[in-house]
Amino acid sequence: MLAPVGGSANDLPSRLHGPPVTVDLRSSHGTVSWSPPKPDGALTATPCVVLADRAGCGEFAVLQTMLRRLGVPSVRIDAEGVTALDLSLRVGDRALTLDGRRIAPTVVWARHFSPRAMPGAADPALTMVRADSWAALARQLASLAPSNLPMSGPGHLEQLAGAARAGVRVPETTVTTDPAAAATRMAGRRFVVKVVDEHFVETAPGLLVGVFPQIAHREELTRRPALDFPVMVQEYVEHDSELRVYYVDGAVHAYAVAKPSPDSPWRDGAEVPVTTAAVPAAAAEAVRRLAELWGLAYGAFDLLLRGTEVVFLEVNVDGDWRWFESRAGGTAVSAAAALMIRKRHLDALRSAGAPPPIEIVDFLLLGAPIAGRVR
Structure with a gap:
């Protein structure tokens, strides 16, 4: 993970109503x-x-x-x-x-x-x-x-549809330009609002603007104005723990992450607890099944665990791993790669x-x- 710097909250509809984060890589010389x-x-x-x-x-x-x-x-x-x-x-x-x-x-x-x-x-x-x-x-x-x-790998919508067809639980998801209207049609008191593509946009070479998932209560979301671009509105899934699972050519390595909010690793990375974790058999089986489905040799999977149930959120075929290794200690994913x-x-x-x-x-x-x- 890279340290954020300040940014304006007046663009990208207030970064989907979260405080702004901009990562500046312009000092990185290739x-x-x-x-x-x-x-x-x-x-x-x-x-x-x-x-x-x-x-x-x-x-x-x-x-x-x-x-x-x-x-x-x-x-x-x-x-x-x-x-x-x-x-x-x-x-x-x-x-x-x-x-x-x-x-x-x-x-x-x-x-x-x-x-x-x-x-x-x-x-x-x-x-x-x-x-x-x-x-x-x-x-x-x-x-x-x-x-x-x-x-490149499958997009977020392809991932959710493919995982559901493969028998892996995914959050209920609506893609819409009107999050308020979507919330009225969905059950639950809390929702997660995400962009359809990547969580960063590069407005100039080396200047990355974060547009992270945000958790919103029904009352707040129903007051939001319509957008001029589509977003995903998902049910908030209550869970016991969140795992980042790295699939590396058949092997799996996992880290448990205790995030107060989806964007905490970028805003307060030093305060986010990360520990190595055993991969439950159901989670390992789901990851391997989806990796085979999408033909992946490498992928960073985000999963929620709720009792014995595994909930698939997304996979990033470019997912970073050094931040997780440095927070938890060790180089297991680097060595596997x-x-x-x-x-x-x-x-x-x-x-x-x-x-x-x-x-x-x-x-x-x-x-x-x-x-x-x-x-």
Whole structure:
């Protein structure tokens, strides 16, 4: 999680009636990070994992450190620094040259690699063309690699409908431009109001405005004016606990989160208790069922537990994990992600007929603490 700064409450209908939060990433300078650090000068392409993210996120920095311990070469590209990249590839060739180094991608994982994060130019048209071109290339680089993790997954409405069809409990949900009218047609005394898409909008490169879910009582919601964009109005589900469950190539790791409100991690992250948690069998089964349904290798699932009942809220295929690790202690999700990428990298080498490196005991390689700042 990243620290918020102040913002105006006069836009986006008062941020759906919650206090404003703006996250400023404009001081984050993008880089290209190689591991091993120096080009080897070889004429043949080096099999290499490609990680694409943005500079303000810490997940891939830790992942790259772990991959280095596992003997897996990688390059990490930050969205903010792409305009300085020297890139070349021939269509039909499964290799490319980045900053003078020729690589053959084995795994491509891109997350948060939004065109809105890329630096602007004086000409607005050039800004858009440049950003869209880099984002399109990042998406299509996946075709060069035997394995990739996509930047997009099912939308929130698709998630809720799919989970319900799969037999997983979801909150009653209405999509509407008139939350007050929706509340009159739904049972219950409290509701959750959410945007249909992401909880952040990037109004300028590096400046993210939060539009978080808000809990509203019926009396307050029925007084709200209609909007000129659709939102989701959901029943508030009474629950015993909330879990963030990370699905990583079949494995599940969970954290219990005690949030006074849906946006507490962004407003008062240091005060939000987070602990590692055992995953109830019903929750693990639901997560694996939905991951298989949507073809996910990785996903951050938000669940509510009410007695023995599991309620699915949403899954984020780009979901951050370092904040949860840092609050609870440990690097379980980082290690699981590194082992997932290492396995896919080795599978790509075997498929290409290249000898994989000698296997070494994983826990010895990943057991040392991770250096550097935790985000």
